[in-house]
Amino acid sequence: MTATRGRRPVRWLLGTLAVVLALVWVFPIYWMISSAFLPTNRLRTAEPTFFPTDGTLANFRRVFADPDFYSSFKVSLGVTVLTLVVAILFAFVAALAVSRFRFRGRKSFVVTILVVQMIPAEGLFISQYRMLDDWNLVNSVLGLSIVYVAAVLPFTIWMLRGFVGGIPIELEEAAMVDGLSRTGAFFRITFPLLAPGLVASGVYGFLQAWNEYTLALVVMTDPGERTLPLWLQGLVEANRATDWGVVMAGATLIAVPVIVFFLFVQKRLSAGLVSGAVKG
Known part of the structure; x- marks a missing residue:
């Protein structure tokens, strides 16, 4: 029982580390996709936009028009x-x-x-x-x-x-x-x-x-x-x-x-x- 309790903090630590590494790996992909829905004026501002609540499909339309x-x-x-x-x-x-x-x-x-x-x-x-x-x-x-x-x-x-x-x-x-x-x-x-x-x-x-x-x-x-x-x-x-x-x-x-x-x-x-x- 003691050995099992001793393993739990290690498993929790390793699980947390795995989640953090997964988030670091996924973030550039998320940033690419979210930026694809932002208008040009929002992309050029100094303040980053993490959630494109007012996103647009205009960028995709310009791609398909090419x-x-x-x-x-x-x-x-x-x-x-x-x-x-x-x-x-x-x-x-x-x-x-x-x-x-x-x-x-x-x-x-x-x-x-x-x-x-x-x-x-x-x-x-x-x-x-x-x-x-x-x-x-x-x-x-x-x-x-x-x-x-x-x-x-x-x-x-x-x-x-x-x-x-x-x-x-x-x-x-x-x-x-x-x-x-x-x-x-x-x-x-x-x-x-x-x-x-x-x-x-x-x-x-x-x-x-x-x-x-x-x-x-x-x-x-x-x-x-x-x-x-x-x-x-x-x-x-x-x-x-x-x-x-x-x-x-x-x-x-x-x-x-x-x-x-x-x-x-x-x-x-x-x-x-x-x-x-x-x-x-």
Whole structure:
């Protein structure tokens, strides 16, 4: 009883600390959303407004009235979908080969993945741009998707490798004893258990492709082929006062697809990797 009472203050302290950290993390997001509903004159005052009781939708109307917003949205959506599909497909095949098969150069391949992951992205900008320029892929969805796949793939392979390796191969062997082929055993037994890993890798790839700025700044030099982060940066005026209400409204709209995507896949993310493998 004494030990239980002694733990209560510690739990209360840790719980309070967790709440404080959560509030610190959430506050910038709340400030962005609340600022998106404030008129320009309220944003420029020295006194902060924590609760936009007299908010307006004028900032969102100005965003939707900008034709560049829709073109940038199409570019970002195309790049993100293409990057996600290609990266997951290649990473899945590579992770399966590394985890399930033994071949010459396997360890070297794994080490290469780690080494590539440690190379700073800025060190590859010039070579990547020249490569895409030689292929006539500068200012194109395909060109930007190629460099995004190259940036996302190493970590995605490493992540999926852990998921594939965590599923006992005995499950496939048991299915093969029951009459399934190796391919059939994999797709009917192992593949469904990889859903959390595929979703986690997909979330990583989605966030990287949707929010990335520096590579897009190098590759997409045409103002008509900008991604949403580049479009948002273009709202910040260098020679006159920036309309921060529109900037905050645009940032809020850019964050909406990320939130929707995460809500859609959160059940798979929280599901156990092999929670149903030993049932029945």
